[in-house]
Amino acid sequence: MFKILRNWIDRYLGNEEAVLFAMLLIAAVVIVWSLGSVLTPVFAGIVIAFLLQGLVDRLKDWGMPHWASVTVTTLLLVLVLVITLLFVLPVIWQQSTKLIGEVPAILAEGQEQLMLLPQKYPQLISEVQINQMIELAGHEIGQLGQSLVSMSVASLPMLATLLIYLILVPILVFFFLKDKDQILGWLGNMLPAERPMMRQVWHEMNAQVANYVRGKVIEILVVGVVSCIAFALLGLKYALLMGLLVGLSVVIPYIGAALVTIPVMVVGFWQWGMGNEFYWLFVVYTVIQALDGNVLVPLLFSEAVNLHPVAIILAVLVFGGLWGFWGVFFAIPLATLFKAIASAWPVAMHKLEASVD
Incomplete structure (x- = not known):
């Protein structure tokens, strides 16, 4: 058991950059958690x-x-x-x-x-x-x-x-x-001075985070504004508030759209009952969600985040539970960071071993 542990440490923490990178990650987590x-x-x-x-x-x-x-x-x-x-x-x-x-x-x-x-x-x-x-x-x-x-x-x-x-x-x-x-x-x-693993992770995350943050904020604005205009044209009460909720729901992938459906439909049902206006509201809301998922998201996020939906949901739950709104907002970039580290670390270590040999 100790031999396996020692071999793992020698393999993944066998140089200065790996040790420093691990210490920086731990320090960042502690600082964000506590402050x-x-x-x-x-x-x-x-x-x-x-x-x-x-x-x-x-x-x-x-x-x-x-x-x-x-x-x-x-x-x-x-x-x-x-x-x-x-x-x-x-x-x-x-x-x-x-x-x-x-x-x-x-x-x-x-x-x-x-x-x-x-x-x-x-x-x-x-x-x-x-x-x-x-x-x-x-x-x-x-x-x-x-x-x-x-x-x-x-x-x-x-x-x-x-x-x-x-x-x-x-x-x-x-x-x-x-x-x-x-x-x-x-x-x-x-x-x-020599930090190939850190450079690889930085270049990947710099493009991913910039693309994600800009795309996500634009998505919030577009979905929120379109929803406000659509709800106002339909005559829905609290159109601005409901539109804001729909816009903010895109922060939480998969889960947000399902949750925000409840207040929108409840307000519509209370205002109109099961009439034609309510059915129009349902159709318009469904069209907005469909266009967001199938048109707007692929258009904004040109550099796709290659993460499985289960990984995205787990990231939202874990980081949201740890850091609240900012954890939810940055759940996908943080999950991408862990993926980038997991991809870069063995590659960098193997290159180091090859150069030593």
């Missing part, structure tokens, strides 16, 4: 810098100096944040509070519809089962209400934190864009 909430503005700044790097490069191609390109890009970011804060968020907040206030009416309507099921299908479901379902749903709704009250009580500290982030994130984005080469050079100077 994830503190480093949230940094993560947000890195993500937004990835998004805006293309605009900076485009402005430089048009003859604008680097500092001017970064400045214009950062000012556009600030403008978007101000518009979102002053015009979009108030509408979303208003629709959210109004929807929460109408939850009792929605539950009462749903209870009436459920009580009709034993009469129509007595062999499939009984009145006792319906009462148990209603009691369980009432318990869950009560816990949700308590959570919302707790969130409203703690809203002032959260608002202060949001304001701090609104100041910190644009500053971080500005310096990430302005001093990108210096930051990468400083980090590179701390690593060994």
